[in-house]
Amino acid sequence: MLDIERRINSKEQLIEWLEYEKRKYGGAGTFFSVSEGPILYRHQKLLRKTEFYFNTGKMVRYRIYNYLLKRIQNKYCLRIPLNCCDRGLKIMHLAPVLVNPNAIIGKDCSFHMNSGLVAAGKDDAAPTLGDGVVVGIGAIIRGGVNISSKIVIGANAVVTRDFSEVDIAIAGVPAQKVSNTGRSALEAN
Secondary structure: OOOHHHHOOOOOHHHHHHHHHHHOOOOOOOOOOOOHHHHHHHHHHHHHHHHHHHHOOHHHEEEHHHHHHHHHHHHHHHEEEOOOEOOOOEEOOOOOOOEEEOOOOOOOOOOOEEEEEEEEOOOOOOOEEOOOOOOOOOOEEEEOOEEOOOOOEOOEEEEEOOEOOOOEEEEEEOEEEOOOOHHHHHHHH
């Protein structure tokens, strides 16, 4: 779980996070849009409002929003627990994403389809991601590993060890460093 200061604990903070994340989805379009953006942003709104009501102890509203959140998560196989993800989470596609409830995800992280942050099976230790991590299609991050900031994890990679170097790309099974330029190269395009 995120530190208490990194959770949504006030209405102002909720509004700030929702506005920030709305820009990540390109304004989220309209409800009748054919793109995935509006549905994914609706998931984000429900996730953040559910977190807010849970964190502030407003249990009646929490239960209502949690029910609505679980409906959309079940429909699109999005398993993202409350208070795991810092501000700026972006889900790239309406496809399965699995996050262990003990995982800690930093700011501005992105998840592509069929990706997962899971426990290793021996214990409940779950991954910790720094800020600006991009998890590629089909990538799995397993166990209590720590991933530093601005790392790009390649498609179908299986990450089973820590990566403490900032701004690199990793790929393979098991994952290893493949490039010195991770997120910076993506932002240049």
